[in-house]
Amino acid sequence: MKPVQVKNNRVTELHQHHSDVGARLRALRIKQGLSVNELAMRAGVSAGTVSQVERNKANPSVRILERLRQALSVPLSALLEEDDAASDPVAGDFVRRASERPVFDVGRHGIQKELLSPHGEHDLKMMIIQLPAGAGSDEVLVGVGEKAGLVLEGTLVLNVGDRRAVLRAGDSFQFKSTVPHSVRNESSEPARVLWVMNTLPPVVHL
Numbered sequence: 001m002k003p004v005q006v007k008n009n010r011v012t013e014l015h016q017h018h019s020d021v022g023a024r025l026r027a028l029r030i031k032q033g034l035s036v037n038e039l040a041m042r043a044g045v046s047a048g049t050v051s052q053v054e055r056n057k058a059n060p061s062v063r064i065l066e067r068l069r070q071a072l073s074v075p076l077s078a079l080l081e082e083d084d085a086a087s088d089p090v091a092g093d094f095v096r097r098a099s100e101r102p103v104f105d106v107g108r109h110g111i112q113k114e115l116l117s118p119h120g121e122h123d124l125k126m127m128i129i130q131l132p133a134g135a136g137s138d139e140v141l142v143g144v145g146e147k148a149g150l151v152l153e154g155t156l157v158l159n160v161g162d163r164r165a166v167l168r169a170g171d172s173f174q175f176k177s178t179v180p181h182s183v184r185n186e187s188s189e190p191a192r193v194l195w196v197m198n199t200l201p202p203v204v205h206l
Contacts (some may be wrong), residue, residue: 004178005168006040006091006097011035014086018102018103018104019079019080019081019102019103019104020056020105021053021056021060021079022053022054022055022056022063023054023056023060024052024078024079024080024081024082025050025053025068025079028072028074028078028079029050029054029072030061032072034097034147036050036051036054039068039071039072042071042072043064043067043068043071044067045064045067045068046072048090049064050068053068059104059105059106059107059108060106061067061106061107062106062137062140063141065079065106066141072107075121075122076115076117076125077110077115077117077118077120077150078166080104080115081102081119081193082100093119093120094116094118096116096117096118096119101114101115101128102114102115103115107137107147107171109131109132109134109135109136110132110135110165111129111130111131111132111135111137112126112130113127113129113130113195114127114130115127116194123198124196124197124198125196125197125198126194126195126196127190127194127195128152128193128194128195129183129192129193129195130190130191130192131154131156131183131184131185131190131191131192131193132185132187132190133185133188133189133190134185134186135184135185136157136182136184136185136186137182137183137184138182140181141177141199142177142178142179142180142181142199143177143178143199144170144177144178144199145176145177145178145197145198145199146174146175146176146177146197146198147174147175147177147181147195147196147197147198147199148172148173148174148175148196148197149170149172149174149193149194149195149196150170150171150193150194151167151168151170151171151172151191151192151194152169152191152192152193152194153169153190153191153192154168154169154185154187154190154191154192155167155185155186155187155189155191156183156184156185156191156193157183157184157185157186158173158181158182158183159181159182159183159184160175160180160181161179161180173189177197177198177199179193
């Protein structure tokens, strides 16, 4: 389901662009003069994983994306769009236009994310996560900071530590991101959630 916006009582479909993570990763690696093996060693992943991501043969998990962008010392947006992607010369570093959201797939279960944070480096990251029926997070980032969100559509199960909460559209949440956590759509309908996080390094990968 593509997001829509209401304008003058008319529903308009947003035209986001699907990010070519593989091409961006390869371009950044070459720009920094790194071989596939060198980047793999820096990121703590296999050379095969780097190669598969670059050739778009696999959707990288959140853990892999985080390790790759840290190894390259670039913000997440650098893996999702060109350096000059901010089309607004005045507000491009603090405004993300609805029509310019990069969309990317993560993991193996059809989870899709839309980046809401403006182009560039920001401590606070915002995105909309779309989870098909039965999909859930295999890996999450745990580190100093907080995570928060708002369920936009559908029903989600949020586990934080040893506690479990069933969240429906309109429900919101916030918790320390040092606590192990996971999210899953156990319903038969797709779900969308606004996800906000401020997780500082060092990051522990589950």
